[in-house]
Amino acid sequence: MPVDLYLVRHAVAHVRDPERWPDDGRRPLTPRGERKFRAAARGLSRLLPAAEVVLLSSPYERAWRTARILAEEGAWPGPISLGALLPGARVEETAAALAEHVGTVVAVGHRPSLHRLAAYLLTREAEGAEIRIKKGGAAYLGFEGPLEPGAGELRWLLTPKMLRSLA
Template sequence: MDLYVVRHAIAEERRPDLVDASRALTKSGRKRFARCVAGLERLELRFDRVLHSPWRRAAQTAELMTSLGRAIEPHEALAAPPSRGLLEVLGEAGETVAVVGHEPWLSELIAWLVVGEPADGDARFRMKKGGVAQLRGTPRPGRMQLRALLPPKLFLE
């Protein structure tokens, strides 16, 4: 399996009057991530599924990926620390799958899949907003290899 781990694009800043799950992408965040998607299109990537956190900014990021995926759908497990349930879903999701979510949970997921244990907030694999990591292998602890960690800046130049 090829798993692409995508951090949501640049979103509104946190505010006391705004629920975190409701924060939307900024205009700049949309524009920058659209360029990232264009870069992924140039690599001829196509996803069997794009799973995303139900939080607004992750859903909006996934929507920008419609040209890359056959099925785009929310999954509650991507709005929480990584779990065995998420690994089961990934194991049945297809050969080429993208997940869109949030830090620090994405870094923890990558560490768990590559090293065999979650990083517990220790960002071994720091994900920039709009960044993409490619993993290959079986979605089980310690059974995947990190193939690429692509910062969004790579697609903007």
């Protein structure tokens, strides 16, 4: 069965501050980042069919909130936590976890993990392509069959500004 994979980088978060957030996983989105991403999410929801979406997210606060906004604006089911989307996860593990899903899948995560994952799914090498997803932006990778390394095709890569223009 074909897979449509949308990789979404979390929206703009507060700057790292170990005094405010000793656990970096709890660092939230900024109010402005959340507001701007809400508009980008409306734009992305115009490109995606709501019924097929499986929304997976890193459990870190900034990615989780980004995924919740996507669910709210797209009228999709709430996100499912996926540890394989955490920063520093091995691309092989992330790809294997994503391959368990079919249809339309949205994965919300972090830099550089999402960039390396996209390259791996397109070329079979984590460093095989230079893919950069801006904070709050998205990439669409299509697969004619199951999600497998090297089998993906980059269909589009949109900045948050482009997504907002679709809202």
